[in-house]
Amino acid sequence: MAIVLDGTNGVTTNSGTLISATTIGVGGATPSTSGAGITFPATQSASTDANTLDDYEEGTFTPTYIAGGGSFTTLTYFAQTGKYTKIGNIVYFSINVFTNSVTVGTATGELSIGGLPFTSDSTSQFHQAVSLGRVYRWANAISNMRAYVAINGTSVTFANMATNSATATTVQVSDMTTGANTAYNCLDISGCYKIA
Amino acid sequence: MALIESKKIDQIEVVNDWNIQVRQATIIERDGEFVSRTFHRWVLNPDSDISGQEQKVKDICNAAWTDEVKAAYETFKAEQAKRMP
Numbered sequence: 001m002a003i004v005l006d007g008t009n010g011v012t013t014n015s016g017t018l019i020s021a022t023t024i025g026v027g028g029a030t031p032s033t034s035g036a037g038i039t040f041p042a043t044q045s046a047s048t049d050a051n052t053l054d055d056y057e058e059g060t061f062t063p064t065y066i067a068g069g070g071s072f073t074t075l076t077y078f079a080q081t082g083k084y085t086k087i088g089n090i091v092y093f094s095i096n097v098f099t100n101s102v103t104v105g106t107a108t109g110e111l112s113i114g115g116l117p118f119t120s121d122s123t124s125q126f127h128q129a130v131s132l133g134r135v136y137r138w139a140n141a142i143s144n145m146r147a148y149v150a151i152n153g154t155s156v157t158f159a160n161m162a163t164n165s166a167t168a169t170t171v172q173v174s175d176m177t178t179g180a181n182t183a184y185n186c187l188d189i190s191g192c193y194k195i196a
Numbered sequence: 197m198a199l200i201e202s203k204k205i206d207q208i209e210v211v212n213d214w215n216i217q218v219r220q221a222t223i224i225e226r227d228g229e230f231v232s233r234t235f236h237r238w239v240l241n242p243d244s245d246i247s248g249q250e251q252k253v254k255d256i257c258n259a260a261w262t263d264e265v266k267a268a269y270e271t272f273k274a275e276q277a278k279r280m281p
Contacts (some may be wrong), residue, residue: 033230034232042206042207042221042233043207057235058234058235059219059234059235059236059237060234060235060236060237061236061237061238062236062238084237115238115239116239117217117237117238117239118211118217118237118239119211119212119215119217119239122212150276151276152212152215152272153215153241153276154215154239154241196211196212196215
């Protein structure tokens with residue numbers, strides 16, 4: 001039996017509860033035929049109400065190393081995994097990246113990780129901190145870096161900022177191990193960020 | 197019993213002028229009946245190489261990235277390079 005909430009009549013029960021043995025679709029979504037839970041529309045119908053959960057999505061993305069300038073001649077990966085779960089306006093993500101071969105070419109400057117699945121919040125100075133896990137097999141030690149999702153973008157930036165200084169040390173292309181080396185330049189990153 | 201996998205760009209969004217958010221759905225069907233759907237996402241900006249994108253993605257990128265938007269993006273990048281105010 002299906003109960004349809006059509007936005008006009010609604011449903012009232014004596015106990016004030018609504019029970020589904022399997023799945024419930026909201027926003028016109030067809031309830032999933034597997035498991036039990038709430039199915040949201042494939043395309044979000046955003047609510048302006050601060051107390052309304054209006055989206056849920058799981059998926060993958062492809063993280064990549066990005067140079068501040070120029071381009072790598074060769075940049076191949078041993079692992080290049082990104083997974084996300086979006087709940088409302090927050091994206092939870094995990095990244096694992098290893099390189100197999102790096103030829104720098106004209107690549108230069110600051111190194112970051114691009115490819116996040118959604119654009120971050122654009123509020124000025126609202127950089128959102130994330131965590132680094134394994135950091136190894138780099139040419140230079142970078143494990144003391146902090147990481148954050150930069151505003152209005154899709155990249156993770158690295159910096160080590162002294163609290164008494166306005167200058168920052170950043171990860172550079174020159175910190176990478178170059179040449180053909182299986183599973184080098186490893187980074188694990190996890191965190192969450194508010195989207196635009 | 198035949199399992200068929202199909203991929204489709206099912207969502208393209210322009211966010212904050214220059215970010216083009218793209219979602220690809222991979223759909224599995226068994227004998228025409230829906231079995232599962234997974235998503236893969238990426239975001240393009242005026243610095244992105246869009247030569248490998250589907251035509252409909254290219255069309256939206258080219259429509260969104262006007263000279264004015266590209267200039268605003270370059271200004272934004274220069275401001276972010278300062279890192280701290």
